[in-house]
Structure formats: C-alpha cells, structure tokens
Amino acid sequence: DIQMTQSPSSLSASVGDRVTITCRASQGISNSLAWFQQRPGKAPKSLIYGASNLQTGVPSKFSGNGSGTDFTLTISSLQPEDFATYYCQHYKGYPFAFGGGTKVEIK
Amino acid sequence: VQLLESGGGLVQPGGSLRLSCAASGFTFSSSSMSWVRQAPGKGLEWVSSITTTGSTFYADSVKGRFTTSRDNSKNTLFLQMSSLTAEDTAVYYCAKLTSDWGQGTTVTVSS
Numbered sequence: 001d002i003q004m005t006q007s008p009s010s011l012s013a014s015v016g017d018r019v020t021i022t023c024r025a026s027q028g029i030s031n032s033l034a035w036f037q038q039r040p041g042k043a044p045k046s047l048i049y050g051a052s053n054l055q056t057g058v059p060s061k062f063s064g065n066g067s068g069t070d071f072t073l074t075i076s077s078l079q080p081e082d083f084a085t086y087y088c089q090h091y092k093g094y095p096f097a098f099g100g101g102t103k104v105e106i107k
Numbered sequence: 108v109q110l111l112e113s114g115g116g117l118v119q120p121g122g123s124l125r126l127s128c129a130a131s132g133f134t135f136s137s138s139s140m141s142w143v144r145q146a147p148g149k150g151l152e153w154v155s156s157i158t159t160t161g162s163t164f165y166a167d168s169v170k171g172r173f174t175t176s177r178d179n180s181k182n183t184l185f186l187q188m189s190s191l192t193a194e195d196t197a198v199y200y201c202a203k204l205t206s207d208w209g210q211g212t213t214v215t216v217s218s
Contacts, residue, residue: 034204036151038151044208045208046205046206095165095166
C-alpha cells in the first residue's frame, strides 16, 4: 500500500506570507494526487487534482506541483480565510490514502 | 452538486448502522464514489470506494465489517457498517473524492 507523508505537520505564518507544504508518496504515483483544505468544523474542500490542476472556483493563489513521489502545495499570499488544515491524498489505485495533514496557523 | 449524508447516530459496540448519501446535480451513475471518515481531533481516513461498475474497495480497518453499495435509480450511496467498535466513532463523509464532499454524518459507538 502507498503511504503519504506530509510536512510540516503544522506551521505558523503571517497574513501575506508565502507558504509551501510538502507531500511525499512511499512509491511513485505519477500525478494522481489531490489537495484539500479543511476549516474547523467544516467538510474538506477540494483545491487541486492531478497534482497541479485547480478546481473550478479555487483562487490562483493556490498552486500544486510535483510528480512521482514528491509534491508541493503553495499558497502565494496567505489571507485570514486560508488558515486551515491541508491534506494531500493519492488516488493511484486502491487503497487510497491521505497524508496526516498540515495545520496552518496565524503567527 | 449536492451530497447529503444521513443515518448517523449513537450505536452500542457490536452494533450496526447504515449510512446513506443522496446525490444530486451530476450524473451519479457515471461517478465513482467514496466514503471518508474523520475521528474526533484526527485526520482524514479513506474508508471505501465504489466504481461505476459496482466494484468495491475497502480500507483494511473496515474490511469484512463494512459494505458499500449504490442505487443508481435513486442516486444514492450506502455504507452498511457492522461489528462497530469505539474506533469507528467519526464523522463520515460521502465524496466524489477529488471534487465534491457532503457535510458529513456523525457516528458514535458507545455503551
């Protein structure tokens, strides 16, 4: 089974900062990777699929990169509504798996 | 797109529960669907998926206890859960995984 490892598990940042979250797969998954945002008490929201494709309606300050085993999610300029937990997930065959999450907090 | 889960609640250890997910706004029969859960204070855990042809896949943690099915005539996804333990306590989400999620239904396993 493919395991997903995210880093860091949490980070503190200020409004306007550029933030990058890393996700590593235990074996190659091509570009079968999605990113999700979850605000407290809310359902996850899809941000990116296919490693780098923005879901409709997601602002362009979010970007995804990578292929194979190493992936990144970058938020170019943090805004108050971006403080949340972010998860990666592979869908390169079953069983699917999520990363452990990265909590982005206000500094 | 709307995904509306129902069927959650309080159940005793060893008990059973069936969750439903009513889908609308897209062609349900053409979409693979999944269940994802989140235990209190924890991260997301993929539980199960069902393809358009009805093939099902499960996480090891639920294999043999949970059954996913779909009724394309009613645009509804189901999760039949049995032999429940405290470790199954979570919010259960129905999802078209890389795009749309429901709001979740809470399952609490406790005596």
